[in-house]
Amino acid sequence: MRVSVVHQRGRRRRARYARLLWNGAEVVATLGVVLLLLVAHQLWWTNRQAKEGAERKVHALEREWEGEREGEGEGEASAGEGGERGVPPAGAGDDRSGSGEGRSGSEAPPRWDQAYAVLGIPRLGLRVPVAEGVGKAGVLNKGYVGHYPGTAQPGGVGNFALAGHRNTHGEPFRYLDRLRRGDRVQVETRAAVYTYVVDRTLPRTSPGDGGTIRAIPRSTVKPAYGYTAPAHYLTLTTCTPQYTSKYRLVVWGKLRSVRPR
Template sequence: MRVPVVHQQGRRRRARYARLLWNGAEVVVTLGVVLLLLVAHQLWWTNRQAREGAERKVHALEREWEGEGEDEGDTGAGAGGGASAAARSGRGSDSGSGDGRPGTGSRAQPRSQPRWDQAYAVLTIPRLGLRVPVAEGVSKSGVLNKGYVGHYPDTAQPGRVGNFALAGHRNTHGEPFRYLDRLRRGDRVVVETRAAVYTYAVDRTLPRTSAGDGGTIRAIPRSTVRPAYGYTEPAHYLTLTTCTPQYTSKYRLVVWGKLRSVRPR
Protein backbone atom coordinates (compact mmCIF):
# COMPACT_ATOMS: atom_id res chain seq x y z
CA MET A 1 0.00 0.00 0.00
CA ARG A 2 1.30 3.47 -0.97
CA VAL A 3 1.45 6.23 1.59
CA PRO A 4 0.32 9.65 0.18
CA VAL A 5 3.07 12.26 0.18
CA VAL A 6 2.16 15.81 1.14
CA HIS A 7 4.31 18.43 -0.60
CA GLN A 8 4.48 21.03 2.15
CA GLN A 9 7.09 23.09 0.34
CA GLY A 10 4.83 23.56 -2.70
CA ARG A 11 1.92 24.62 -0.53
CA ARG A 12 4.05 27.16 1.31
CA ARG A 13 5.24 28.58 -2.01
CA ARG A 14 1.69 28.95 -3.30
CA ALA A 15 0.66 30.61 -0.04
CA ARG A 16 3.48 33.15 -0.36
CA TYR A 17 2.43 33.94 -3.94
CA ALA A 18 -1.15 34.40 -2.83
CA ARG A 19 -0.10 36.78 -0.04
CA LEU A 20 2.08 38.77 -2.43
CA LEU A 21 -0.74 38.99 -4.93
CA TRP A 22 -3.17 40.11 -2.23
CA ASN A 23 -0.75 42.70 -0.87
CA GLY A 24 -0.09 43.99 -4.38
CA ALA A 25 -3.81 44.33 -5.01
CA GLU A 26 -4.23 46.27 -1.76
CA VAL A 27 -1.44 48.64 -2.76
CA VAL A 28 -3.00 49.22 -6.21
CA VAL A 29 -6.43 49.87 -4.69
CA THR A 30 -4.96 52.22 -2.10
CA LEU A 31 -3.04 54.16 -4.74
CA GLY A 32 -6.19 54.37 -6.86
CA VAL A 33 -8.21 55.78 -3.97
CA VAL A 34 -5.47 58.29 -3.14
CA LEU A 35 -5.32 59.35 -6.79
CA LEU A 36 -9.10 59.80 -6.95
CA LEU A 37 -8.98 61.89 -3.78
CA LEU A 38 -6.22 64.07 -5.24
CA VAL A 39 -8.20 64.57 -8.45
CA ALA A 40 -11.35 65.40 -6.46
CA HIS A 41 -9.34 67.85 -4.35
CA GLN A 42 -7.88 69.60 -7.39
CA LEU A 43 -10.98 69.65 -9.59
CA TRP A 44 -13.69 70.15 -6.99
CA TRP A 45 -12.48 71.19 -3.56
CA THR A 46 -9.97 73.84 -4.68
CA ASN A 47 -12.61 75.31 -7.01
CA ARG A 48 -15.19 75.44 -4.23
CA GLN A 49 -12.83 77.04 -1.73
CA ALA A 50 -11.43 79.57 -4.20
CA ARG A 51 -14.84 80.59 -5.57
CA GLU A 52 -16.29 81.09 -2.12
CA GLY A 53 -13.27 83.12 -1.04
CA ALA A 54 -13.33 85.23 -4.21
CA GLU A 55 -17.04 85.90 -3.82
CA ARG A 56 -16.56 87.02 -0.22
CA LYS A 57 -13.76 89.37 -1.33
CA VAL A 58 -15.93 90.91 -4.03
CA HIS A 59 -18.66 91.60 -1.47
CA ALA A 60 -16.10 93.04 0.94
CA LEU A 61 -14.78 95.45 -1.69
CA GLU A 62 -18.30 96.52 -2.63
CA ARG A 63 -19.19 97.21 1.01
CA GLU A 64 -15.97 99.16 1.46
CA TRP A 65 -16.65 101.33 -1.57
CA GLU A 66 -20.28 101.88 -0.61
CA GLY A 67 -19.20 102.94 2.86
CA GLU A 68 -16.77 105.45 1.45
CA GLY A 69 -19.48 106.81 -0.82
CA GLU A 70 -21.84 107.28 2.12
CA ASP A 71 -19.14 109.05 4.13
CA GLU A 72 -18.48 111.43 1.26
CA GLY A 73 -22.21 112.06 0.89
CA ASP A 74 -22.51 112.95 4.61
CA THR A 75 -19.52 115.28 4.36
CA GLY A 76 -21.00 116.98 1.33
CA ALA A 77 -24.28 117.81 3.09
CA GLY A 78 -22.97 121.18 4.31
CA ALA A 79 -22.21 124.25 2.25
CA GLY A 80 -19.28 123.62 -0.04
CA GLY A 81 -19.07 120.05 1.21
CA GLY A 82 -19.50 118.55 -2.25
CA ALA A 83 -16.48 120.36 -3.60
CA SER A 84 -14.28 119.44 -0.67
CA ALA A 85 -15.31 115.77 -0.84
CA ALA A 86 -14.46 115.67 -4.52
CA ALA A 87 -11.10 117.24 -3.82
CA ARG A 88 -10.28 114.73 -1.06
CA SER A 89 -11.19 111.75 -3.24
CA GLY A 90 -9.35 113.09 -6.27
CA ARG A 91 -12.56 113.24 -8.27
CA GLY A 92 -12.73 115.92 -10.89
CA SER A 93 -15.52 116.80 -13.29
CA ASP A 94 -13.45 116.05 -16.41
CA SER A 95 -13.18 112.29 -15.91
CA GLY A 96 -14.83 111.54 -19.23
CA SER A 97 -14.69 113.14 -22.64
CA GLY A 98 -18.45 112.87 -23.17
CA ASP A 99 -18.15 110.64 -26.23
CA GLY A 100 -17.28 107.37 -24.48
CA ARG A 101 -13.54 107.81 -24.80
CA PRO A 102 -11.23 107.80 -21.76
CA GLY A 103 -11.02 111.17 -20.08
CA THR A 104 -8.05 112.83 -18.46
CA GLY A 105 -9.54 113.67 -15.07
CA SER A 106 -7.91 112.40 -11.90
CA ARG A 107 -11.08 110.59 -10.80
CA ALA A 108 -10.52 107.95 -13.45
CA GLN A 109 -7.14 107.02 -12.01
CA PRO A 110 -6.37 104.77 -9.04
CA ARG A 111 -5.43 106.68 -5.89
CA SER A 112 -2.17 104.85 -5.30
CA GLN A 113 -0.21 101.77 -6.28
CA PRO A 114 -1.88 98.71 -4.72
CA ARG A 115 0.10 96.68 -2.19
CA TRP A 116 1.49 93.30 -3.24
CA ASP A 117 -1.22 90.59 -3.29
CA GLN A 118 -3.87 93.18 -2.36
CA ALA A 119 -7.29 92.83 -4.03
CA TYR A 120 -8.21 96.32 -5.20
CA ALA A 121 -10.59 95.93 -8.16
CA VAL A 122 -13.41 93.74 -9.46
CA LEU A 123 -13.44 92.19 -12.93
CA THR A 124 -16.81 91.45 -14.54
CA ILE A 125 -17.28 89.63 -17.86
CA PRO A 126 -21.02 89.37 -18.61
CA ARG A 127 -20.72 86.78 -21.38
CA LEU A 128 -18.94 84.39 -19.00
CA GLY A 129 -21.05 85.22 -15.95
CA LEU A 130 -17.79 86.09 -14.22
CA ARG A 131 -17.24 88.48 -11.33
CA VAL A 132 -13.94 88.13 -9.46
CA PRO A 133 -11.45 90.24 -7.52
CA VAL A 134 -8.33 91.64 -9.15
CA ALA A 135 -5.19 91.59 -6.99
CA GLU A 136 -1.73 93.03 -7.50
CA GLY A 137 0.77 90.40 -8.65
CA VAL A 138 0.47 87.00 -10.28
CA SER A 139 1.86 84.69 -7.59
CA LYS A 140 0.02 81.40 -7.22
CA SER A 141 -0.14 81.24 -3.45
CA GLY A 142 -0.89 84.92 -2.88
CA VAL A 143 -3.28 85.59 -5.75
CA LEU A 144 -4.16 83.02 -8.40
CA ASN A 145 -4.83 80.04 -6.12
CA LYS A 146 -7.33 82.17 -4.19
CA GLY A 147 -9.52 82.32 -7.29
CA TYR A 148 -8.48 85.91 -7.96
CA VAL A 149 -7.29 87.39 -11.22
CA GLY A 150 -3.76 88.80 -10.94
CA HIS A 151 -2.41 92.06 -12.34
CA TYR A 152 0.99 91.73 -13.99
CA PRO A 153 3.49 93.98 -12.18
CA ASP A 154 4.90 96.85 -14.25
CA THR A 155 1.90 96.94 -16.58
CA ALA A 156 -0.57 99.84 -16.59
CA GLN A 157 -3.36 100.25 -14.07
CA PRO A 158 -6.97 100.43 -15.35
CA GLY A 159 -7.82 103.56 -17.26
CA ARG A 160 -4.22 104.55 -17.97
CA VAL A 161 -2.53 104.63 -21.34
CA GLY A 162 -0.71 101.35 -21.81
CA ASN A 163 -1.65 97.77 -21.13
CA PHE A 164 -3.67 96.67 -18.10
CA ALA A 165 -2.63 92.99 -18.19
CA LEU A 166 -4.24 90.23 -16.13
CA ALA A 167 -3.72 86.49 -15.59
CA GLY A 168 -6.05 83.84 -14.19
CA HIS A 169 -6.30 80.07 -13.78
CA ARG A 170 -8.12 78.17 -16.49
CA ASN A 171 -8.53 75.01 -14.42
CA THR A 172 -8.64 74.41 -10.64
CA HIS A 173 -8.53 77.04 -7.87
CA GLY A 174 -11.71 78.77 -9.02
CA GLU A 175 -10.74 78.62 -12.72
CA PRO A 176 -12.03 82.17 -13.50
CA PHE A 177 -10.67 82.07 -17.06
CA ARG A 178 -11.85 78.55 -17.94
CA TYR A 179 -14.08 79.81 -20.76
CA LEU A 180 -11.94 82.72 -21.89
CA ASP A 181 -11.92 81.25 -25.42
CA ARG A 182 -15.66 81.97 -25.67
CA LEU A 183 -15.14 85.73 -25.77
CA ARG A 184 -15.92 87.41 -29.06
CA ARG A 185 -15.08 90.80 -30.51
CA GLY A 186 -17.20 93.51 -28.93
CA ASP A 187 -17.89 91.64 -25.68
CA ARG A 188 -17.80 93.88 -22.62
CA VAL A 189 -15.19 93.50 -19.89
CA VAL A 190 -15.79 95.77 -16.89
CA VAL A 191 -13.19 96.72 -14.28
CA GLU A 192 -14.41 98.46 -11.11
CA THR A 193 -12.18 100.27 -8.65
CA ARG A 194 -12.94 102.57 -5.72
CA ALA A 195 -12.54 105.53 -8.10
CA ALA A 196 -14.30 104.54 -11.33
CA VAL A 197 -15.83 101.88 -13.54
CA TYR A 198 -13.88 101.12 -16.73
CA THR A 199 -15.57 99.36 -19.62
CA TYR A 200 -13.38 97.63 -22.19
CA ALA A 201 -14.46 95.90 -25.39
CA VAL A 202 -12.83 92.69 -26.61
CA ASP A 203 -10.92 93.43 -29.80
CA ARG A 204 -8.60 90.55 -30.73
CA THR A 205 -7.70 87.01 -29.63
CA LEU A 206 -4.41 85.14 -29.87
CA PRO A 207 -5.50 81.47 -29.64
CA ARG A 208 -2.10 80.08 -28.71
CA THR A 209 1.40 81.30 -28.01
CA SER A 210 4.34 80.21 -25.88
CA ALA A 211 4.34 80.69 -22.12
CA GLY A 212 7.33 83.04 -22.47
CA ASP A 213 5.77 85.39 -25.01
CA GLY A 214 6.28 88.59 -23.03
CA GLY A 215 5.32 90.80 -25.95
CA THR A 216 1.64 90.13 -25.28
CA ILE A 217 1.69 92.20 -22.08
CA ARG A 218 3.88 95.09 -23.23
CA ALA A 219 2.54 98.65 -23.22
CA ILE A 220 1.79 98.20 -26.91
CA PRO A 221 0.95 94.49 -26.94
CA ARG A 222 2.33 92.44 -29.80
CA SER A 223 3.30 88.78 -29.82
CA THR A 224 7.01 88.10 -30.25
CA VAL A 225 6.21 84.53 -31.27
CA ARG A 226 3.43 85.32 -33.72
CA PRO A 227 4.04 88.94 -34.80
CA ALA A 228 0.88 89.04 -36.91
CA TYR A 229 -1.04 89.31 -33.63
CA GLY A 230 -0.91 92.60 -31.78
CA TYR A 231 -0.87 96.37 -32.13
CA THR A 232 1.43 99.16 -33.24
CA GLU A 233 -0.05 102.29 -31.64
CA PRO A 234 -0.34 103.43 -28.00
CA ALA A 235 -3.83 103.10 -26.51
CA HIS A 236 -5.72 102.02 -23.39
CA TYR A 237 -5.36 98.23 -23.68
CA LEU A 238 -6.63 95.32 -21.61
CA THR A 239 -4.95 91.89 -21.80
CA LEU A 240 -6.36 88.67 -20.37
CA THR A 241 -4.07 85.62 -20.31
CA THR A 242 -4.53 82.00 -19.28
CA CYS A 243 -3.18 78.53 -20.01
CA THR A 244 -4.17 76.48 -23.05
CA PRO A 245 -5.17 73.77 -23.83
CA GLN A 246 -7.22 73.04 -20.73
CA TYR A 247 -5.53 71.05 -17.95
CA THR A 248 -2.09 71.95 -19.28
CA SER A 249 0.25 74.92 -18.90
CA LYS A 250 2.26 74.47 -22.08
CA TYR A 251 0.83 77.43 -24.04
CA ARG A 252 -1.02 80.68 -23.40
CA LEU A 253 -4.34 82.00 -24.66
CA VAL A 254 -4.48 85.80 -24.94
CA VAL A 255 -7.49 88.10 -25.31
CA TRP A 256 -7.01 91.82 -25.95
CA GLY A 257 -9.48 94.64 -25.44
CA LYS A 258 -9.62 98.42 -25.68
CA LEU A 259 -11.07 100.95 -23.26
CA ARG A 260 -14.45 102.27 -24.39
CA SER A 261 -15.76 104.30 -21.47
CA VAL A 262 -15.02 105.50 -17.95
CA ARG A 263 -17.75 106.17 -15.40
CA PRO A 264 -16.77 107.78 -12.08
CA ARG A 265 -18.25 106.08 -9.02
Protein backbone atom coordinates (compact mmCIF):
# COMPACT_ATOMS: atom_id res chain seq x y z
CA MET A 1 0.00 0.00 0.00
CA ARG A 2 2.94 2.32 0.62
CA VAL A 3 3.96 2.25 -3.06
CA SER A 4 0.42 3.07 -4.08
CA VAL A 5 0.31 6.11 -1.77
CA VAL A 6 3.58 7.46 -3.22
CA HIS A 7 2.27 7.10 -6.75
CA GLN A 8 -0.95 8.91 -5.85
CA ARG A 9 0.98 11.79 -4.28
CA GLY A 10 3.16 12.01 -7.38
CA ARG A 11 0.13 12.11 -9.65
CA ARG A 12 -1.51 14.83 -7.55
CA ARG A 13 1.69 16.88 -7.60
CA ARG A 14 1.97 16.58 -11.37
CA ALA A 15 -1.69 17.51 -11.72
CA ARG A 16 -1.13 20.68 -9.64
CA TYR A 17 1.87 21.62 -11.76
CA ALA A 18 -0.15 21.06 -14.92
CA ARG A 19 -2.97 23.26 -13.61
CA LEU A 20 -0.48 26.00 -12.67
CA LEU A 21 1.12 25.85 -16.12
CA TRP A 22 -2.27 25.93 -17.79
CA ASN A 23 -3.44 28.86 -15.68
CA GLY A 24 -0.19 30.70 -16.39
CA ALA A 25 -0.59 30.08 -20.11
CA GLU A 26 -4.16 31.42 -19.96
CA VAL A 27 -2.96 34.59 -18.19
CA VAL A 28 -0.18 35.12 -20.75
CA ALA A 29 -2.60 34.53 -23.63
CA THR A 30 -5.13 36.93 -22.11
CA LEU A 31 -2.48 39.61 -21.64
CA GLY A 32 -1.36 39.08 -25.24
CA VAL A 33 -4.90 39.55 -26.52
CA VAL A 34 -5.34 42.68 -24.41
CA LEU A 35 -2.07 44.12 -25.71
CA LEU A 36 -3.06 43.33 -29.29
CA LEU A 37 -6.40 45.06 -28.75
CA LEU A 38 -4.65 48.11 -27.30
CA VAL A 39 -2.26 48.25 -30.25
CA ALA A 40 -5.14 47.83 -32.70
CA HIS A 41 -7.05 50.60 -30.94
CA GLN A 42 -4.06 52.93 -31.00
CA LEU A 43 -2.87 52.23 -34.54
CA TRP A 44 -6.17 51.59 -36.31
CA TRP A 45 -9.22 52.80 -34.43
CA THR A 46 -7.81 56.16 -33.29
CA ASN A 47 -6.57 56.74 -36.85
CA ARG A 48 -9.97 55.98 -38.31
CA GLN A 49 -11.82 58.17 -35.83
CA ALA A 50 -9.40 61.08 -36.15
CA LYS A 51 -9.23 60.95 -39.95
CA GLU A 52 -12.99 60.86 -40.30
CA GLY A 53 -13.38 63.71 -37.82
CA ALA A 54 -10.72 65.79 -39.60
CA GLU A 55 -12.37 65.22 -42.98
CA ARG A 56 -15.74 66.31 -41.59
CA LYS A 57 -14.15 69.46 -40.20
CA VAL A 58 -12.53 70.31 -43.53
CA HIS A 59 -15.90 69.95 -45.28
CA ALA A 60 -17.59 72.02 -42.57
CA LEU A 61 -15.06 74.86 -42.98
CA GLU A 62 -15.44 74.79 -46.75
CA ARG A 63 -19.25 74.95 -46.48
CA GLU A 64 -19.00 77.79 -43.99
CA TRP A 65 -16.70 79.83 -46.21
CA GLU A 66 -18.78 79.13 -49.32
CA GLY A 67 -21.91 80.22 -47.50
CA GLU A 68 -20.25 83.47 -46.44
CA ARG A 69 -19.15 84.21 -49.99
CA GLU A 70 -22.62 83.54 -51.35
CA GLY A 71 -24.08 85.79 -48.67
CA GLU A 72 -21.85 88.64 -49.74
CA GLY A 73 -23.54 88.65 -53.12
CA GLU A 74 -22.09 88.91 -56.58
CA GLY A 75 -20.60 91.91 -58.27
CA GLU A 76 -19.19 93.52 -55.12
CA ALA A 77 -15.57 92.91 -56.01
CA SER A 78 -13.96 95.58 -58.14
CA ALA A 79 -12.37 94.73 -61.47
CA GLY A 80 -9.07 92.92 -61.10
CA GLU A 81 -9.75 91.53 -57.62
CA GLY A 82 -9.64 87.82 -56.92
CA GLY A 83 -6.49 87.16 -58.91
CA GLU A 84 -3.30 85.72 -57.51
CA ARG A 85 -0.76 88.22 -56.27
CA GLY A 86 2.83 88.00 -55.25
CA VAL A 87 4.30 88.29 -51.79
CA PRO A 88 5.08 91.77 -50.43
CA PRO A 89 8.64 92.29 -49.24
CA ALA A 90 9.26 91.39 -45.62
CA GLY A 91 8.57 94.41 -43.46
CA ALA A 92 6.25 96.03 -46.03
CA GLY A 93 3.45 98.14 -44.63
CA ASP A 94 0.77 95.47 -44.32
CA ASP A 95 -1.24 94.43 -41.26
CA ARG A 96 0.81 91.33 -40.50
CA SER A 97 3.76 90.86 -38.20
CA GLY A 98 6.12 88.08 -37.20
CA SER A 99 5.16 88.34 -33.55
CA GLY A 100 2.24 85.96 -33.91
CA GLU A 101 -0.31 88.74 -33.53
CA GLY A 102 -0.43 89.56 -37.22
CA ARG A 103 -3.13 88.03 -39.36
CA SER A 104 -4.35 88.05 -42.93
CA GLY A 105 -6.82 90.71 -43.95
CA SER A 106 -9.43 91.56 -41.32
CA GLU A 107 -9.74 88.03 -39.94
CA ALA A 108 -10.17 87.83 -36.17
CA PRO A 109 -7.49 85.86 -34.28
CA PRO A 110 -8.59 82.25 -33.74
CA ARG A 111 -9.76 81.01 -30.35
CA TRP A 112 -7.79 78.33 -28.51
CA ASP A 113 -8.35 74.90 -30.14
CA GLN A 114 -10.44 76.51 -32.91
CA ALA A 115 -10.04 75.02 -36.40
CA TYR A 116 -9.74 78.04 -38.68
CA ALA A 117 -7.74 76.99 -41.78
CA VAL A 118 -7.11 74.02 -44.07
CA LEU A 119 -3.61 72.75 -44.86
CA GLY A 120 -3.24 71.09 -48.27
CA ILE A 121 -0.13 69.24 -49.48
CA PRO A 122 -0.67 67.87 -53.01
CA ARG A 123 2.34 65.54 -52.95
CA LEU A 124 0.95 63.79 -49.87
CA GLY A 125 -2.71 63.95 -50.93
CA LEU A 126 -3.35 65.73 -47.64
CA ARG A 127 -6.11 68.14 -46.65
CA VAL A 128 -6.39 68.63 -42.91
CA PRO A 129 -7.75 71.29 -40.54
CA VAL A 130 -5.41 73.73 -38.83
CA ALA A 131 -6.35 74.62 -35.25
CA GLU A 132 -4.92 77.10 -32.79
CA GLY A 133 -2.57 75.50 -30.25
CA VAL A 134 -0.68 72.22 -30.13
CA GLY A 135 -2.49 70.49 -27.28
CA LYS A 136 -3.06 66.77 -27.74
CA ALA A 137 -6.63 66.47 -26.49
CA GLY A 138 -8.00 69.60 -28.14
CA VAL A 139 -6.06 69.55 -31.41
CA LEU A 140 -3.48 66.91 -32.33
CA ASN A 141 -5.40 63.81 -31.19
CA LYS A 142 -8.36 64.95 -33.30
CA GLY A 143 -6.24 64.46 -36.42
CA TYR A 144 -5.76 68.22 -36.83
CA VAL A 145 -2.54 70.10 -37.40
CA GLY A 146 -1.77 72.56 -34.61
CA HIS A 147 -0.51 76.13 -34.89
CA TYR A 148 2.26 77.01 -32.44
CA PRO A 149 1.01 79.94 -30.34
CA GLY A 150 3.16 83.03 -30.68
CA THR A 151 4.20 82.32 -34.27
CA ALA A 152 2.86 84.19 -37.31
CA GLN A 153 -0.55 83.49 -38.80
CA PRO A 154 -1.00 82.38 -42.46
CA GLY A 155 0.65 84.81 -44.86
CA GLY A 156 2.23 86.83 -42.07
CA VAL A 157 5.78 88.10 -42.01
CA GLY A 158 7.63 85.71 -39.73
CA ASN A 159 7.10 82.01 -39.24
CA PHE A 160 3.74 80.24 -39.54
CA ALA A 161 4.69 77.12 -37.57
CA LEU A 162 2.65 73.91 -37.38
CA ALA A 163 2.86 70.52 -35.66
CA GLY A 164 1.11 67.22 -36.42
CA HIS A 165 1.17 63.57 -35.42
CA ARG A 166 3.27 61.22 -37.50
CA ASN A 167 1.66 58.05 -36.15
CA THR A 168 -1.77 57.39 -34.60
CA HIS A 169 -4.66 59.85 -34.22
CA GLY A 170 -4.99 60.55 -37.93
CA GLU A 171 -1.22 60.80 -38.48
CA PRO A 172 -1.46 63.73 -40.93
CA PHE A 173 2.34 64.12 -41.07
CA ARG A 174 3.20 60.44 -41.44
CA TYR A 175 4.88 61.00 -44.81
CA LEU A 176 6.29 64.46 -44.15
CA ASP A 177 9.76 63.12 -44.97
CA ARG A 178 8.63 62.67 -48.59
CA LEU A 179 8.45 66.41 -49.20
CA ARG A 180 11.09 67.80 -51.51
CA ARG A 181 12.37 71.26 -52.38
CA GLY A 182 9.86 72.97 -54.68
CA ASP A 183 6.77 71.07 -53.44
CA ARG A 184 3.70 73.26 -52.91
CA VAL A 185 1.93 73.62 -49.58
CA GLN A 186 -1.36 75.54 -49.48
CA VAL A 187 -3.04 77.12 -46.48
CA GLU A 188 -6.66 78.13 -47.00
CA THR A 189 -8.52 80.52 -44.72
CA ARG A 190 -11.87 82.26 -45.10
CA ALA A 191 -10.07 85.26 -46.63
CA ALA A 192 -7.34 83.83 -48.88
CA VAL A 193 -5.32 80.89 -50.15
CA TYR A 194 -1.62 81.11 -49.29
CA THR A 195 0.78 79.03 -51.37
CA TYR A 196 4.13 78.17 -49.81
CA VAL A 197 6.97 76.30 -51.49
CA VAL A 198 9.16 73.82 -49.62
CA ASP A 199 12.67 75.19 -49.35
CA ARG A 200 14.69 73.22 -46.77
CA THR A 201 14.46 70.16 -44.50
CA LEU A 202 16.05 69.42 -41.13
CA PRO A 203 15.91 65.59 -40.96
CA ARG A 204 16.48 65.28 -37.22
CA THR A 205 16.77 67.56 -34.21
CA SER A 206 15.85 67.49 -30.53
CA PRO A 207 12.28 68.14 -29.31
CA GLY A 208 13.53 71.22 -27.46
CA ASP A 209 15.00 72.92 -30.54
CA GLY A 210 12.89 76.07 -30.27
CA GLY A 211 14.93 77.91 -32.87
CA THR A 212 13.14 76.01 -35.64
CA ILE A 213 9.89 77.91 -35.00
CA ARG A 214 11.29 81.39 -34.39
CA ALA A 215 10.30 84.31 -36.61
CA ILE A 216 13.56 83.75 -38.50
CA PRO A 217 13.82 79.97 -38.16
CA ARG A 218 17.23 78.55 -37.38
CA SER A 219 18.11 75.42 -35.45
CA THR A 220 19.83 75.99 -32.12
CA VAL A 221 20.99 72.36 -32.13
CA LYS A 222 22.29 72.31 -35.70
CA PRO A 223 22.95 75.98 -36.61
CA ALA A 224 23.86 75.10 -40.20
CA TYR A 225 20.12 74.58 -40.78
CA GLY A 226 17.93 77.66 -41.03
CA TYR A 227 17.74 81.25 -42.22
CA THR A 228 19.23 84.65 -41.44
CA ALA A 229 16.77 87.17 -42.92
CA PRO A 230 13.10 88.02 -42.31
CA ALA A 231 10.56 86.53 -44.74
CA HIS A 232 7.18 84.80 -44.87
CA TYR A 233 8.09 81.33 -43.59
CA LEU A 234 6.18 78.09 -43.08
CA THR A 235 7.42 75.42 -40.66
CA LEU A 236 6.05 71.88 -40.43
CA THR A 237 7.21 69.71 -37.51
CA THR A 238 6.59 66.10 -36.48
CA CYS A 239 8.19 63.26 -34.56
CA THR A 240 10.91 61.06 -36.03
CA PRO A 241 11.68 58.19 -36.50
CA GLN A 242 8.23 56.72 -36.91
CA TYR A 243 6.53 55.31 -33.80
CA THR A 244 8.81 57.28 -31.50
CA SER A 245 8.95 60.83 -30.17
CA LYS A 246 12.70 60.94 -29.60
CA TYR A 247 13.51 63.50 -32.30
CA ARG A 248 11.80 66.05 -34.52
CA LEU A 249 11.66 66.33 -38.30
CA VAL A 250 11.35 69.89 -39.62
CA VAL A 251 10.32 71.10 -43.08
CA TRP A 252 10.57 74.78 -44.00
CA GLY A 253 8.93 76.67 -46.84
CA LYS A 254 8.53 80.22 -48.10
CA LEU A 255 5.40 82.05 -49.20
CA ARG A 256 5.12 82.16 -52.99
CA SER A 257 1.71 83.75 -53.61
CA VAL A 258 -1.57 84.86 -52.06
CA ARG A 259 -4.96 84.49 -53.75
CA PRO A 260 -7.94 86.24 -52.16
CA ARG A 261 -11.01 84.04 -51.95
